[in-house]
Amino acid sequence: MSETSASSTTKKSTTKKTTRSTKQDRVAIVSGLRTPFAKQATHFRGINAIELGKMVVNELIQKTELDPKVIERVVFGQVVILPEAPNIAREIVLGTPMDVHTDAYSVSRACATSFQSVASLAESIMAGDVSVGIAGGADSSSVVPIGVSKKLSLALVDLQKARTFGQKLSILKTLRPKDLMPVPPAIKEYSTGLTMGQNAEQMARDRGITRQEQDELAHRSHTLAAQAWEEGKLDDEVMTAYVEPYTKEPLSRDNVVRFNSTLEGYAKLRPAFDRKYGTLTAANSTPLSDGAAAVVLMKESQAKALGYEPLGYIRSYAFSAIEAAHDMLMGPSYATPKALKKAKLKLSDLDLIDMHEAFAAQTISNIQAFGSTQFAKEKLGQRTKIGDIDMDKFNVLGGSLAYGHPFAATGARMITQTLHELKRRGGGLGLTTACAAGGLGAAMILEVE
Numbered sequence: 001m002s003e004t005s006a007s008s009t010t011k012k013s014t015t016k017k018t019t020r021s022t023k024q025d026r027v028a029i030v031s032g033l034r035t036p037f038a039k040q041a042t043h044f045r046g047i048n049a050i051e052l053g054k055m056v057v058n059e060l061i062q063k064t065e066l067d068p069k070v071i072e073r074v075v076f077g078q079v080v081i082l083p084e085a086p087n088i089a090r091e092i093v094l095g096t097p098m099d100v101h102t103d104a105y106s107v108s109r110a111c112a113t114s115f116q117s118v119a120s121l122a123e124s125i126m127a128g129d130v131s132v133g134i135a136g137g138a139d140s141s142s143v144v145p146i147g148v149s150k151k152l153s154l155a156l157v158d159l160q161k162a163r164t165f166g167q168k169l170s171i172l173k174t175l176r177p178k179d180l181m182p183v184p185p186a187i188k189e190y191s192t193g194l195t196m197g198q199n200a201e202q203m204a205r206d207r208g209i210t211r212q213e214q215d216e217l218a219h220r221s222h223t224l225a226a227q228a229w230e231e232g233k234l235d236d237e238v239m240t241a242y243v244e245p246y247t248k249e250p251l252s253r254d255n256v257v258r259f260n261s262t263l264e265g266y267a268k269l270r271p272a273f274d275r276k277y278g279t280l281t282a283a284n285s286t287p288l289s290d291g292a293a294a295v296v297l298m299k300e301s302q303a304k305a306l307g308y309e310p311l312g313y314i315r316s317y318a319f320s321a322i323e324a325a326h327d328m329l330m331g332p333s334y335a336t337p338k339a340l341k342k343a344k345l346k347l348s349d350l351d352l353i354d355m356h357e358a359f360a361a362q363t364i365s366n367i368q369a370f371g372s373t374q375f376a377k378e379k380l381g382q383r384t385k386i387g388d389i390d391m392d393k394f395n396v397l398g399g400s401l402a403y404g405h406p407f408a409a410t411g412a413r414m415i416t417q418t419l420h421e422l423k424r425r426g427g428g429l430g431l432t433t434a435c436a437a438g439g440l441g442a443a444m445i446l447e448v449e
């Protein structure tokens, strides 16, 4: 397995503080941490999502000096589930210094999975069920469950039921060599059979979003992410990951981010999903990657009683669902107005907007929809547009196009990153929002004092 290291902690050495009444208690995000994100089959080759999850949670407990005994619940998720251990949350409890009696369950909401794990834990805290917990997600695109063809799967079940040699032989005779080939998981929509890239191609085509516009957004994302790393802005929220063999250099930065991004480099690439007419490439699509991210949540009064100064608080969150056959990756444009309404805020009240960049085309489509009165009227049933996005507030440290997207880890990455950035700016309100497979969307508004 792996050892890790990270820098500062958020624990204050102060004595207990006066707590607020339960009624006024908010859900505090005390700390957040992630592994560096690594491109598929690079630094985390051979390390599965559960090990990545254990790695980050272990380090988070150490970083926060949190007594493992006070952690009452772990809510975690992985999108590509390992059949041998489907409850990643429980494996994390059993594989870290947490008390064996710590409750743990796993959730799945495709690419918005750690928005869900954070929301589920927050709900338990608000309901008074638990007061301290860890939420997050992990995914590996390097260790994936390899399946078998439908024909072989059927034959294997039938073989178990067959009584005679003759019956077994006739089942085996139905198989052809191609049926014996391993089947890797596809990033496909089950209901439509379309890949995520094909969905984004449709969105680009329908809106006339050009290759140039997509490349420019991707270049912006890499440039801002590289700058964030160079300026040390991510140092406190990304751990250093040591993996076997320990002779290998540890990874302390995302190896997906391009520190020498040039727009000319993007123009050379061939379309990835529609070879002939497509505009999506490896550069303007989020790369397949491996990583994990987690946050510590507490009831505000509990955080103060334990001597923590929270990073920030959850102001509101909302999820949305639309059809999966068309414009499937528009989740932010449906979930955001719901979260704003719940928080009694307007888009212009926000100091930062962090939108998951699955594809540049999907991001631009959502930016357009936010600023469209027609979209608001026709799709949201409201008279006014969500609001024009001020690009000076938008993905100011880059986004998933640059960092990569280990599916279930992305939400917790965005939440932690936004809270730190709000804190650097002296506080304020930030939106984090993502699209997800199945036409789902997530939005969470965070506040920092």
Ligand SMILES: CC(=O)SCCNC(=O)CCNC(=O)[C@H](O)C(C)(C)COP(=O)(O)OP(=O)(O)OC[C@H]1O[C@@H](n2cnc3c(N)ncnc32)[C@H](O)[C@@H]1OP(=O)(O)O
Pocket: 111, 187, 196, 197, 218, 222, 258, 261, 262, 265, 266, 269, 272, 281, 282, 283, 284, 285, 286, 287, 288, 329, 357, 358, 359, 405, 435, 436, 437
């Ligand atoms: C809700 C949601 O989030 S949906 C999204 C879910 N996620 C996805 O669907 C994943 C989408 N991404 C993918 O499937 C893959 O990353 C792909 C198909 C786009 C690309 O895969 P690959 O071809 O394996 O990418 P790879 O990393 O090898 O890059 C291909 C080439 O592009 C180059 N490249 C990639 N990014 C850049 C860049 N920013 N600038 C210049 N060149 C680049 C690489 O260097 C490489 O060049 P080479 O062939 O000369 O070595």
